[in-house]
Amino acid sequence: MKRGITSGYIDIHSHILAEVDDGSRNMAMSMKMLDIAYKEGIRGIIATPHYHPVKSMNTYEEILEKFNEFKVAAKIIHPDMKLYLGREVLYTSDALEAIERGTKLTMEGDRYLLVEYSTITDYHYIRASINNILQAGLIPIIAHIERYECMVKNIEYVEELRDMGAVIQVNAASILGQGGRGVKSYTKKLLKNQYIDVVATDAHSDGNRAPRMDECAAYIEKKYGQEYTEDILIYNPERIIEGRYLEDLN
Numbered sequence: 576m577k578r579g580i581t582s583g584y585i586d587i588h589s590h591i592l593a594e595v596d597d598g599s600r601n602m603a604m605s606m607k608m609l610d611i612a613y614k615e616g617i618r619g620i621i622a623t624p625h626y627h628p629v630k631s632m633n634t635y636e637e638i639l640e641k642f643n644e645f646k647v648a649a650k651i652i653h654p655d656m657k658l659y660l661g662r663e664v665l666y667t668s669d670a671l672e673a674i675e676r677g678t679k680l681t682m683e684g685d686r687y688l689l690v691e692y693s694t695i696t697d698y699h700y701i702r703a704s705i706n707n708i709l710q711a712g713l714i715p716i717i718a719h720i721e722r723y724e725c726m727v728k729n730i731e732y733v734e735e736l737r738d739m740g741a742v743i744q745v746n747a748a749s750i751l752g753q754g755g756r757g758v759k760s761y762t763k764k765l766l767k768n769q770y771i772d773v774v775a776t777d778a779h780s781d782g783n784r785a786p787r788m789d790e791c792a793a794y795i796e797k798k799y800g801q802e803y804t805e806d807i808l809i810y811n812p813e814r815i816i817e818g819r820y821l822e823d824l825n
C-alpha cells in the first residue's frame with residue numbers, strides 16, 4: 576500500500592483515551608489498545624471521546640489533559656504512532672449551540688464534526704441536523720451509519736446525505752459481520768456503491784471492541800480494489816486531519 580502522512584492506516588474514531596467516557600478504563604488499557612492498533616497496521620489515531628449527555632460531558636480542557644498524558648505514555652512504546660484529538664458528538668440542538676458558543680468539539684483540523692444519533696432517530700431529523708451542521712460551516716461525518724434503522728431500510732438516504740456534503744463512516748467490525756448478518760450485507764451494499772468514505776474501529780477496549788483493522792482492510796482490498804481501500808483507510812482520514820475537502824486530490 577502507498578503511504579501518506581503516516582506509514583499505515585489512520586483510525587478516525589476511537590475511544591482510546593482513559594477515563595473520559597465508556598471507552599478505555601485506565602492508562603494500562605489504553606496502552607494495550609495502542610499496541611493492538613499498531614499490530615493491526617494503524618499508524619494514526621484520532622481519539623474521539625463521547626460528547627453525550629449520559630456517557631460523558633467532559634470539558635475540552637479535561638479531555639486535552641488526558642490526551643496529553645496519553646501522548647507522553649504512547650511515545651514510549653510506539654513513537655511513530657501519530658495521535659490526534661477529536662470528539663464524537665451526540666447530535667442535539669444543544670450540542671450545536673455549544674459549538675456556536677465556541678466549545679471545541681470538532682475533529683483535528685477543525686473542519687469536520689463526528690456526529691452520532693440514537694439508532695431509532697427519524698430520517699428527517701438526521702437530514703435537518705446535517706443541514707444545520709453544514710450551515711454552521713462544518714462538515715459532518717456520520718458515525719457508524721449502519722446503526723441507524725432508517726438508513727438500513729433506505730440506502731438511498733445515504734446517497735442523499737452524501738450529496739448534501741456529509742461524510743459516511745462505517746465500523747470495521749460491522750464489515751466483518753460482528754454486528755450480525757443483516758448489518759454485514761448492508762455494509763456490502765454500501766461498499767459496492769462506494770458510499771463509504773471512511774472505515775474506522777470505534778474501539779472501546781482491548782477485548783471485544785479492540786481496534787481491529789487489518790482483516791477488514793484485506794477484505795475490502797480483495798473485493799473492491801486497492802484504490803478505494805486506500806481512500807477510505809488512509810487518504811480520506813488524512814484529508815480530515817488536515818481540514819481539506821475529501822474531493823481534493825493531491
Ligand SMILES: [Fe+2]
Pocket residue numbers: 588590663718777
Ligand atoms: Fe464511538
